[in-house]
Amino acid sequence: MSYIEDGGGKGYKQGVDSEGRGRVAAVAVSQLHHRSMEHQAAYIVLFKHIQQIGDTEEAFGYLLYSGDRVLVVDHLELTCNDADWGHFEIYLNPTVVAGGVDKDPVNLAAFSSKTLSVTTKDTNDGATPLTESTKGSQLYCEYTGLEKVLNFHGGLLLHKGDILYLTSDAKNAATKVRASVHYYECEEDSI
16 A cells, blocks of 8 residues: 655655545535634624515615625525515625615624624615615526525635625515525635
8 A cells, every 4th residue: 555645744644545546534514614613703694674565676685795805605595485476686796885784694603702894784674775876796596485595615705895785576565585694704825
C-alpha cells in the first residue's frame, strides 16, 4: 500500500489504493451545518406577509448585505396557506427600497451572540409595505403550492451592498406568505 504524507511535519499518513485514490472514512455535512456547528455563524431570517390585494405583486422581504466578505445564501423555504395561490419572485439589487419594518435574523447556534452585517426587513404581515423604484434582476419565479424549498447549495453569493428582494403574487387577498432565508458568511480564505 502507498501513502500520502500530511505535509505538516506531524508524521500522519493517508493510505491510497493502487490507482492513487485516497482511502478515507468521512462524515459529510453541508456548509451551513459546518458554519453553525464549528463557527456559530449560520443564520436564518423569517419574512412574513399577508397579501393585501389579490393578483398583485407585493414585496415582502429585503436582505441587504453590508459585510466585507461574501454572504452565501444556502436555501430558502417558501410557504403559504393557499394551495392555488400564485407565485414567489426573487430579485437581486432593486433600487430605492423604502418602507417595511426591521427583522432580527437568528443565529442557528442559539447560544451564540455572533451577528452579521445585514439589514433585513419585511412588511409586518402587510401592515408596513415595502416599495422600490425598480425590482432589479429577476433571479427566480416559482408557481407553487403550499411549500417549496429552493436550494442554492451555497451558490447564491451576495457581496457588500447586494440586496435579495422577495415578492409574492397571491390570487386572493389575505393569503399568508412566509419565506425563511438560511445563510452564512464565507470564511476569509474560501473565495
